Amino acid sequence: MTSRATAAIAIWRARNVRTTGDRAYLVYMVLMVALVTVIPVARAVWLSVTSAEGIAVLASPAAPRVTTLVVAALWAGAMLLGRDRGPALLPPFPTHAFATSDLSLSDTFRGPVLRAVACVTALTTTIAGFIGVGLRSSGLLDPLGAGVFVATGALVGVVATVAWLAGQVFPRAAVPIALSILALGTSTVAIPAIQSFTPWGWVGLAYAGGGSPHIIGALTALTAVLVVAVPVLMNRLDAAELAAQAARWDSATTHATRMDFGAAATIYQGRPHRGRRLRAVRPIRRRAAVFLIRDAIGAVRTPGRLIVGVLAVAAAGALLTLAFAPALPGWALGAAAGVILFAGLGPLTDGIRHAASVAADFPIYGVSDEQLLASHALFPLSVTVVVLLAVVVGCSVAAGIAAAAPIISSLALGLLALIARVSNAVKGPLPPALLTPIPTQVGDLGAAVRLTWALDGMLLVALAGASATLAFKSPILLVGVAVTLVGVGIKRWRHRG
Numbered sequence: 001m002t003s004r005a006t007a008a009i010a011i012w013r014a015r016n017v018r019t020t021g022d023r024a025y026l027v028y029m030v031l032m033v034a035l036v037t038v039i040p041v042a043r044a045v046w047l048s049v050t051s052a053e054g055i056a057v058l059a060s061p062a063a064p065r066v067t068t069l070v071v072a073a074l075w076a077g078a079m080l081l082g083r084d085r086g087p088a089l090l091p092p093f094p095t096h097a098f099a100t101s102d103l104s105l106s107d108t109f110r111g112p113v114l115r116a117v118a119c120v121t122a123l124t125t126t127i128a129g130f131i132g133v134g135l136r137s138s139g140l141l142d143p144l145g146a147g148v149f150v151a152t153g154a155l156v157g158v159v160a161t162v163a164w165l166a167g168q169v170f171p172r173a174a175v176p177i178a179l180s181i182l183a184l185g186t187s188t189v190a191i192p193a194i195q196s197f198t199p200w201g202w203v204g205l206a207y208a209g210g211g212s213p214h215i216i217g218a219l220t221a222l223t224a225v226l227v228v229a230v231p232v233l234m235n236r237l238d239a240a241e242l243a244a245q246a247a248r249w250d251s252a253t254t255h256a257t258r259m260d261f262g263a264a265a266t267i268y269q270g271r272p273h274r275g276r277r278l279r280a281v282r283p284i285r286r287r288a289a290v291f292l293i294r295d296a297i298g299a300v301r302t303p304g305r306l307i308v309g310v311l312a313v314a315a316a317g318a319l320l321t322l323a324f325a326p327a328l329p330g331w332a333l334g335a336a337a338g339v340i341l342f343a344g345l346g347p348l349t350d351g352i353r354h355a356a357s358v359a360a361d362f363p364i365y366g367v368s369d370e371q372l373l374a375s376h377a378l379f380p381l382s383v384t385v386v387v388l389l390a391v392v393v394g395c396s397v398a399a400g401i402a403a404a405a406p407i408i409s410s411l412a413l414g415l416l417a418l419i420a421r422v423s424n425a426v427k428g429p430l431p432p433a434l435l436t437p438i439p440t441q442v443g444d445l446g447a448a449v450r451l452t453w454a455l456d457g458m459l460l461v462a463l464a465g466a467s468a469t470l471a472f473k474s475p476i477l478l479v480g481v482a483v484t485l486v487g488v489g490i491k492r493w494r495h496r497g
Contacts (some may be wrong), residue, residue, distance in 0.1 A: 055138045058131055065189045068204030071156055072185025074124075075200070076178035078160045082167020083174045084268050085249055087116030088234055088242070095246040099239035106231035113165065113234065120164070121157030128153025148216060152206045155223045159199070162226040162233075169233045171241065259430050259454040262353075265346070272301035287367070288378055295351040295379035305347035312344025313384055313414075316465075317391035320413060321406040323469040325399060330469040334413075338465025341384075341417045342458045348383055349421045351376030356425035359496050377418065384414040409468040412478065416464045416485055420457040423489035426496045430454075460485055 088109040090098070098108040132146035141149075167174040181200075188194055188201045195201035202219045205212075248267050255264035284290050299306045316337040323333035355376045359369040367375070388410045396403035434453055438446045452459065460481060467477035 055134065055140070058135055059138075059140055064204040064207040065192075067207045068195065068200050069185050069189050071203045072181050072188070072200040074156070074160055075163045076181040076185075078120075078164040079167035079174045079178045079181070082164045082169075083171040085245055086168025087113050087161060087164050088168060088237060089246055089249055092243065092246045092250050095242050096239075099237070099242050104235060105237050106234040109234055109237070113161075113230065116164065117158060117161045120161045121154050124157035124160065125150060125154045128156075149206065152203060152216070152219065155219055156203055158223050159226060162230060165230065165233055168241075168245070169236050259450055261454055262424070269302070269305065272298070287371075288375060291351070291375035292378045292382070295376060298350060299348060299379070302347070309344045309347035310383065310387055312340050313348075313387045314391045316341035316344060316413075317388040317410050318395050320410050320465065320468065321392050321395040321401060322399065324401050324406050324409075331466040334409075334465040334467070334469035335462040336465070338413060338417065338461040338463070338468075339458055341413060341465070342420060342461040345380055345384065345417055345421050348380040349418075349425070351379060352422055353425045356422070356496070359426070359493075373422065377422065380418055380421070381415075384418065385411065388414050405472055409471055412471070412482075413461075413465055413468045416482055417461045419485050419489055420461045420464075423485065423492055424457040426489075426492045427457075428492070428496070456488075460488075 088105070089095070089112050090109065099105065101108075128150045132141060132149040135141035136143065136146040167178075170177075184198060185200050188198050188204075195204060196215070199219065199222055202215045205215050206219065252264040252267045255261070255267070284293070299309075319333045319337035319340065323330040323337065352373065355369070355373045359373065389407065392406045392410050393403055395401075396406055430450065430453065434446070434450050436446065438449060464478065464481045464485070467481055471478045
C-alpha cells in the first residue's frame, strides 16, 4: 500500500471520529422508524399475500408475465440509477485518494459493492420469499419449488447489482441499454415464444418453482459470469466520475440527516438543457396562460424529469384503477398509488416551489402571493387531470372495470397530492419543539417523530390513496385526510417565511 493511501486512511479515520455522531443518529433514526412502521407493514403485506384474494393474484396465469416485466424494469432501473449513484462509492476524500493512487479500484471499493450486493439481494430474496411461502402455505407449491423460487430471487438481486455497477461504469451507454432492456422485456411478455431466450424470461418461467433445471442452470450461469466480470468493471471506473458521485452523495446525506429531503433530492436534479432558446414568458393578456406556458416550457427544458413525472402519474392512475378489481388488495394498491403520485408530482411542481420561496418577500410580479401560487398550480393540475383521466379510462376498459369510481377517486387523490405538494413547499425548517426527546419503554421516539414530520406529505397522500379506494364504502376516512391536508396547508401558508 502506498504512503499516500495510508495517509488517506489515517486522515479519513480521524475525520470519521467527528462525523460518527451524525451517522449514528441517522442509523438510529432509521432503525426506530423501521421498528414503528416496517414491522406492521410487513405483517400487513403477509396477511394480504396469504389471503384468498392475494393467493388468487399470485396464482393467476398472468403472474409469470408480470414477473418477467418487473424483473426487466428492475434491471433497467438499476442501470439508470448507476449513472447518478453507483454501488462503488466512498466519502469524497478517500474516493479521491484511492482513485488517484496505485491501488486497484476492485480492491479499494470492494466493501461498498459487497454491501450493495447484500442489501439488494436481501430485498429481492425477501420479496421472492413472501411469494414462495405464501403459495406454499396455500398448498399450491411444494417446499422444493418454494426454495428454488427464493434462490431465483437472490440471483435476480445479484444481477441487479451488477447492472447497477455497469450503469456507474458506462453512464453514457446506460440509457440506451436500459431502454433496450425495457423494450425486450415488453416484447417477451407480448411474444411468449422468445421467453426461453431472455434472462428476464427465465425468471418468469421460474416463477413459483415452475422452471426446468435447464432454465435455473442458465440463470445461475449468467449470474456467475456477471460476478466474475465485476472486478473488470470496477477497474474501469472513472476517477472524476467517482469524485463527482461521492460529492453529490455526501451532500445529499448531509441534507437528509438534517431532515431536509427536498434539498437532498434537488442535488440529483438534472440541469435544464433543452429548449433554452424558447421564450418561456410570453406577452399574453390572460395571466393564467402566461404562467401555464411558462411552467410548461420550464418542464420541457428537463425532459428526463418531465417524462419520469408523467410516467409516475400514469402508474399511479393504473394502480388506483386496479385497486377497484374485486380480487386485489385495494387499500395497498391505493397507498402505493398515493406514494407514486406524490413523487411523480415533484418534477411538475417546480413553479409551486418557486412561488413558495418568494411568497414571504415583497411581490415581484405585481400579483398577490395567493394568486401567484394558484397560477403556478395550473400546470401540474392540468397534467395530472389529463394523464389520470386517460390512464384510468384506458385501464378500466382493458380490465373490464366500471370507470366511474376509479375516475372520481383518482381525481380526488390527484387534488390531495397537489395540496400536499403545496404544503410541503411552504413547510419551512424543522421546528425546534420536535428536537425534544420522547422517552418510551422501547427507546427515544423523537427520531421517528422527526422523520414523520419530514415525510408527512408522502404519508398523508399514501393514506389518502388507501382511503380513496374505500371512499364509496366509507368516505369518512377520505374526508378526514382531506381536512387534515387542507388544514395543515393553510396553517403553514399563514406562517410562511
